[in-house]
Amino acid sequence: MAQKSEIAVFFTGGTIGMSPVEGKPGVAPGGNFDQLLKQLVPQGKAVSLRPILWSDKPSPHMTPDDMFRLARDIETSLKEPNVIGAIVLHGTDTLVETAYMCDLIIDSDKPIILTGSMRYYSESGYDGIRNLTNSIRACLLPLPPGVGACILMTDRIFAAREAVKVNSLNVDAFESREAGVVGSVAGESVILARRHSTPARRQKISPRAIVEKVALITAYTGMDRSLIDHAKHIGMKGIVLEGFGAGNIPPAVVSGVEDCVRDGIPVVLATRCIEGGVWPIYGYPGGGADLESKGVIACGRLGGPKARIRLMCALGLTSDMDTIRELFAEA
Known part of the structure; x- marks a missing residue:
C-alpha cells in the first residue's frame, strides 16, 4: 500500500x-x-x-x-x-x-x-x-x-x-x-503569476556551519570609523554596511573599511533603500565605485539583513575574499 x-x-x-x-x-x-x-x-x-x-x-x-x-x-x-x-x-x-x-x-x-x-x-x-x-x-x-x-x-x-x-x-x-x-x-x-518562468537553478551556499560573528551597521550622516573599529575589535569576522542610496557612505568611514579589507575581514555593501539595490556609480570618497575599488563587496539587491545571512553562510565555506566575492556575484 x-x-x-x-x-x-x-x-x-x-x-x-x-x-x-x-x-x-x-x-x-x-x-x-x-x-x-x-x-x-x-x-x-x-x-x-x-x-x-x-x-x-x-x-x-x-x-x-x-x-x-x-x-x-x-x-x-x-x-x-x-x-x-x-x-x-x-x-x-x-x-x-x-x-x-x-x-x-x-x-x-x-x-x-x-x-x-x-x-x-x-x-x-x-x-x-x-x-x-x-x-x-x-x-x-x-x-x-x-x-x-x-x-x-x-x-x-x-x-x-x-x-x-x-x-x-x-x-x-x-x-x-x-x-x-x-x-x-x-x-x-x-x-x-510565474507558472511559465524557468529561471536558472541558483547555486546553494550550504556549509557545515555558519559564522555568526557578522555585524550589520547602518550608515548615518556625519558617521566616523568608530563603529567599524569596534566591530573589528570585538572579533567580528565580517561586516555588512548599509549605505545611503546606491551604496555610499560618509568619507570618515572609508579608512576603517580599508583596514578591515586589508586584514582579511570582508565588508559587504548594502543600501538603506528598500528598492534599487547597490550599484557602483559614484567615485568620490565613500561612493560605491570608490568602495568597490578598495575591495568592498556589493550585495546587489539583497538588502542588509539578507546580505548578513549570505555572508555568514559564505564564511562557513571559506575565508578567501575572492571566493566570497564570487558567491555574492550570484546573489
Missing part, C-alpha cells in the same frame, strides 16, 4: 501562537499550536499534516544558528519520499531572514512556505488560520521552477529572496522588492 503523502508543518513560535498572559502586559507565547491545527479545514484525504513543534519563541529571539538548524531540519524532512512540502510557522519580525536562510541552504524542489500572522491567536480578525490554510494549498501546487523558499502572507506568495516587511502593524505587512509576487489566493484557489 502506498504511503500517504504528508506536509511537514514546523512550528517555531511567533504571534500566530501567542495569547494574552493574565496579570502581565501584552501577549506572549501561548502553546496554541495544537489548537491552531484543529481549526484547519481539511485539504483532502490524500495528504496529511505532520506537526513538528520545533520551538515556541518570538522571532526576535531566533538566532542565525537557530535559522540554520531549522533549515537543515526542513531539508532532512523533505528528503523523505512521502513528504511533498514543508510549512514553517514563524514570527513576522525576522520571517524574511529565516526564509532567506532556507532559500540559501535547502537543496530541494519541493515547496517550502513560511507564514505567520500579524494578529495574535485570540485577537479579533486573527489572520493565522487563513495564512496557514493557504500555505497548505500552495504546498499542493507545483510552484514555479527555481522559485525557492517562499513567504505567504495576506493572500500573496513572495519569493524569500525578494520579500521585505514594510509595515510593523498592518495585516498587509509584506511586499516584494520590485519583482512582483509569485502567486495570490483567489477564493479557495492559489493562482500562480
Whole structure:
C-alpha cells in the first residue's frame, strides 16, 4: 500500500501562537499550536499534516544558528519520499531572514512556505488560520521552477529572496522588492503569476556551519570609523554596511573599511533603500565605485539583513575574499 503523502508543518513560535498572559502586559507565547491545527479545514484525504513543534519563541529571539538548524531540519524532512512540502510557522519580525536562510541552504524542489500572522491567536480578525490554510494549498501546487523558499502572507506568495516587511502593524505587512509576487489566493484557489518562468537553478551556499560573528551597521550622516573599529575589535569576522542610496557612505568611514579589507575581514555593501539595490556609480570618497575599488563587496539587491545571512553562510565555506566575492556575484 502506498504511503500517504504528508506536509511537514514546523512550528517555531511567533504571534500566530501567542495569547494574552493574565496579570502581565501584552501577549506572549501561548502553546496554541495544537489548537491552531484543529481549526484547519481539511485539504483532502490524500495528504496529511505532520506537526513538528520545533520551538515556541518570538522571532526576535531566533538566532542565525537557530535559522540554520531549522533549515537543515526542513531539508532532512523533505528528503523523505512521502513528504511533498514543508510549512514553517514563524514570527513576522525576522520571517524574511529565516526564509532567506532556507532559500540559501535547502537543496530541494519541493515547496517550502513560511507564514505567520500579524494578529495574535485570540485577537479579533486573527489572520493565522487563513495564512496557514493557504500555505497548505500552495504546498499542493507545483510552484514555479527555481522559485525557492517562499513567504505567504495576506493572500500573496513572495519569493524569500525578494520579500521585505514594510509595515510593523498592518495585516498587509509584506511586499516584494520590485519583482512582483509569485502567486495570490483567489477564493479557495492559489493562482500562480510565474507558472511559465524557468529561471536558472541558483547555486546553494550550504556549509557545515555558519559564522555568526557578522555585524550589520547602518550608515548615518556625519558617521566616523568608530563603529567599524569596534566591530573589528570585538572579533567580528565580517561586516555588512548599509549605505545611503546606491551604496555610499560618509568619507570618515572609508579608512576603517580599508583596514578591515586589508586584514582579511570582508565588508559587504548594502543600501538603506528598500528598492534599487547597490550599484557602483559614484567615485568620490565613500561612493560605491570608490568602495568597490578598495575591495568592498556589493550585495546587489539583497538588502542588509539578507546580505548578513549570505555572508555568514559564505564564511562557513571559506575565508578567501575572492571566493566570497564570487558567491555574492550570484546573489
